[in-house]
Amino acid sequence: MVKSSAARLDSVFHALADPTRRQILRELAAGERTLGEIAAPHKMSLAAVSKHIKVLENAELIARERRGSFRIVRLQAQSLKPAEEWIAFYSRFWNQKPGNLEKHLEGDKV
Amino acid sequence: MVKSSAARLDSVFHALADPTRRQILRELAAGERTLGEIAAPHKMSLAAVSKHIKVLENAELIARERRGSFRIVRLQAQSLKPAEEWIAFYSRFWNQKPGNLEKHLEGDKV
DNA sequence: GCTACATTCAACCATATGGTTAAGTCGTCG
């Protein structure tokens, strides 16, 4: 399914809005894992983890590949880039004094 | 309500996972607005926009202030910083060749 | 082919989300 840029941001941010899924991504940063390995540290059923994996896959943050009877999961960090860029638009604000925001964007008025 | 760092990421990413809310943040980047002004361009009721505003407020991405009979809404972009930093952890990945990821993190094996 | 293992799918459930309309609140102005 091809998604619009807005829809891709929707699914990426939605995927990130859950601590279990963020933890999974952190684990995958250290290398690929099987579903079983990913699920082990989490206090929930394998089926529940499988659903989280599907949410991450839908956001294209991971890729799944069959390897024998295992399903190996790999990080696709580049899908985070648009999200990072979206947020980075605001980075110029967070080192400024709050009162300067309007001036900064609308030109010096006072 | 004081939130854990994880809970704050939850609410920020959740707030960003909706195109209407992202648009509202973009509008607010140009300066403060009243709720009416924010709602005008959107094809939904004022009550619906009010709910979106509440989600953004819960994530501390905006602040509301009473000004006469108006409610003025201001961007609080600094609350995006932790989200940006969380994502930035992965930035070293997206300029690399996929095959290098494990080597990069686990030391050169092959 | 049978069995075990790894994962997925289906059915179900409780709660959350995103929208609606209608009523309520709170300042301002005549």
Add this chain to the structure above:
DNA sequence: CGACGACTTAACCATATGGTTGAATGTAGC
């Protein structure tokens, strides 16, 4: 003080989310 304007809250609805358990699927190995 009475009415209007600008929101906010409440009640309601349909659909989505996040979890469960139990059955189904797909490979590997005897």
